[in-house]
Amino acid sequence: MSEAILEVRDLKKHFVVDHIGTFRRQPVTVRAVDGISFDLQAGETLGLVGESGSGKSTIAYILAGMYRPTQGRIHFRGLDLFSENGKRPLFLKKEIQIVFQDPGSSLNPRRTIAQNLAVPLQIHKPDKNIMRETLRLLELVDLPAIYMYKYPNMLSGGEKQIVAIARALATDPSFMILDEPTSALDVSVQGKVINLLMRLQSDLDLTYLFITHDLSLMRNIATRVAIMYLGKICEISKGSEFFQNPQHPYTQMLLSSIPVVSKDEEKLKPAKMIPTGEIPSPVNIPPGCSFNTRCPKKMDVCFEIDPDFVEISRQHFARCHLFGQTQKQG
Amino acid sequence: MVNKAPLLEIKNLRVHYKVYGGVLKVLDGVNLTVYPGEKVGLVGETGCGKTTTMKTALAILPVPPGVVVGGEILYKGRNLLAMSPRQLSNVRGREMTMIFQDPMAALNPVFNVEQQFTPVLKHAAKNHLSNKEIHAQAVLALQDVALADPERLLQAYPIQLSGGMRQRVCIGMALATRPQLLIADEPGTALDVTIQAQVLRLLNNLVDRLNTSIILITHSLGVVYETVDRLYVMYAGNIVEVAPTRKLFSNPLHPYSQGLMDAVPKLSGGGISQGISGRIPDYSHPPAGCRFHTRCSHVMEICRHQKPPEFEVEEGHKVACYLYGPKNQEAAV
Structure with missing residues (x-):
């Protein structure tokens, strides 16, 4: 096993959205990320899957340094990403880059592609020839050099996203956060972008944190998959095992909800798990296990105690009382 | 199915948008039929004219900039496009209703x-x-x-x-x-996947129980695979293929349908295809002949000049592509 390049321990991010009570002194908080721990091995793709409001983008933004965590530690190659006093050093910013969901709004529409790509180069590689670097980047992502002089609105959605990827690569990062990079694209263009990302990963030894809500996509690219629900990871395991042997009731519900297009795929869906209920508001997360409002296998204990993260089999963790019990008895 | 009279019949519908700087020739002869009690799907990428078709059918197309240039929409044999507003309001909202993508x-x-x-x-x-x-x-x-x-x-x-x-x-x-006909325009797209599954199941059960015909418009192939009887594939303002759903998924004929089916990531694994190269054409200057020819890997000389008619390959399976035309089959033999 290769070394872990990223260690996240008990990460929490709470947002204060309102104040209530006498003199409005009591804060109302949204627990967007509520105690998350995971490791990332060098060269792997960790798929982070969850529905809207589950906190997956918040994790991305914390790792990219856009938010400070409320609590918890993040170590990147042994270095603390959020030291007590202030700013992240430049060499760490260079190593961690992010690609956003909507390329239409993440590229500056008033600048040419070359100018868009030049921004990270000016900051991180001031001593290099920027024109030559820009050309190298475009070549890296298979875009013709003429694109330098185009503006983002002259490009299709897929091409814009490819430019956004090139911009993230400008600093030669080793770790990339991909926040739903293809969900704004049509399925016929998605393949091109994904294949590009996979090729870049093997050529440049990149590690990906791939955030998405598309489990079918995850099946094809992720080394490991983590499922999030209301700010917590409820299951994490190797990709292949995850799809053949899902354990957590929420994971099963998620898998059975995916619209599929062939009979082979239908076999993989846990048929007995019919999705019910709505996702609770993250302001009012139910006590105990946060999934207890929708879980078909809920027990009394689920309403009182939040389950621990348990290793069910090798490298396969789940947060559910169904598995915790056997451990207690043993 | 065949002996019943169609409930809704869209014939050779052509719709343009007149905008500043030119005319966008969006719909270029759309044919679509719905029989009573039938569930029909309409899939295509963003901007292929799915919503324009349905808005025209309900006469809620914004005019201007939209202009219906030709074709007719027959509801129980009566042309909706020729109806007076009063006659129309007898149909729309009573016999024909619509669900939109964004419920908010x-x-x-x-x-x-x-x-x-x-x-x-x-x-x-x-x-x-x-x-x-x-x-x-x-x-x-x-x-x-x-x-x-x-x-x-x-x-x-x-x-x-x-x-x-x-x-x-x-x-x-x-x-x-x-209503007798429900048009659902991407009813689950704005929702999360577990919620989408619930809403679609509910819609499906209700439609079955009330024996309502439904046109389900979506860009997600998975959604239609599980719900509809017959599927229309649309590309750049044309219906390129129509077939019973299972048949279309097991044996797509049009190069565009094939590319689209390949591009869907499968839960059973097996990697991801390259997708379809190129992009949807500019509607102010659409390519002559078959509108897909600029992206098609099987392009022939005739595709560049002449728009392919619909060829019926099997009963109920029609495809608008010269690969399946009589001439080409002779040439192949």
């Missing part, structure tokens, strides 16, 4: 649910309804869509409901008048 935009935020139900039900019953009857019908409609505590919900405002509940209210409203 479809519901008015300043009225509560009951106030939004009132005009719908009044219109359907030609105003012969007392407030009590309206209330009772609205409660029934909400029970239909499996919403708990309908009495309380009727007093709620859209902002107090979750996305799934809002879409259910929209479905309830669309089916409250017991």
Whole structure:
């Protein structure tokens, strides 16, 4: 096993959205990320899957340094990403880059592609020839050099996203956060972008944190998959095992909800798990296990105690009382 | 199916948008038929004209900039495009209703649910309804869509409901008048996958129970695979292929349908295809001949000049591509 390049321990991010009570002194908080721990091995793709409001983008933004965590530690190659006093050093910013969901709004529409790509180069590689670097980047992502002089609105959605990827690569990062990079694209263009990302990963030894809500996509690219629900990871395991042997009731519900297009795929869906209920508001997360409002296998204990993260089999963790019990008895 | 008269028949529909700087020739001869009690799917990428087709069918196409250049839309044999507004309002909202993609935009935020139900039900019953009857019908409609505590919900405002509940209210409203045809434009796209599965199952069951015909418009192939009987594939303002759903998935014929099916990531693994190269054409200068020829890997000389007609390959399986034309088959032999 290769070394872990990223260690996240008990990460929490709470947002204060309102104040209530006498003199409005009591804060109302949204627990967007509520105690998350995971490791990332060098060269792997960790798929982070969850529905809207589950906190997956918040994790991305914390790792990219856009938010400070409320609590918890993040170590990147042994270095603390959020030291007590202030700013992240430049060499760490260079190593961690992010690609956003909507390329239409993440590229500056008033600048040419070359100018868009030049921004990270000016900051991180001031001593290099920027024109030559820009050309190298475009070549890296298979875009013709003429694109330098185009503006983002002259490009299709897929091409814009490819430019956004090139911009993230400008600093030669080793770790990339991909926040739903293809969900704004049509399925016929998605393949091109994904294949590009996979090729870049093997050529440049990149590690990906791939955030998405598309489990079918995850099946094809992720080394490991983590499922999030209301700010917590409820299951994490190797990709292949995850799809053949899902354990957590929420994971099963998620898998059975995916619209599929062939009979082979239908076999993989846990048929007995019919999705019910709505996702609770993250302001009012139910006590105990946060999934207890929708879980078909809920027990009394689920309403009182939040389950621990348990290793069910090798490298396969789940947060559910169904598995915790056997451990207690043993 | 064949012996029944079609409920809705769109024939050679051509719609343009007149905008600053030119004319966008969006719909280029769309043919689509729906039989009573049938579930029909319409898939295609963003900007291929799915919504324009359905908006024209409901006569809610914004004119201008939209212009219907040619074709007809027959509902039970009567041309909707030639109807007077009064005749049209007898059909639309009573016999034909629609569900939109974004339930937050479809519901008015300043009225509560009951106030939004009132005009719908009044219109359907030609105003012969007392407030009590309206209330009772609205409660029934909400029970239909499996919403708990309908009495309380009727007093709620859209902002107090979750996305799934809002879409259910929209479905309830669309089916409250017991229409014969329901047009659902991406009803699950704005929702999360577990909620989408619930909403689609509910819609499917209701439509079966009420024997309503439905046109399900979507860009997600998975959604139609599990619900509809017959599937239309649309590309750049043309129907390129139509077949019974399972047949289309097991044996797509048009190069565009094939590319689209390949591009869907499979839960069973097996990697991801490169997708279809190129992009949807510019509608102000669409390519001559087959509109797909600029992206097609099987392009022939004739494709560049002449628009392919529909060839019936098997019964009910039509494809607009010269690869399946009689001439080409002879040449292949």
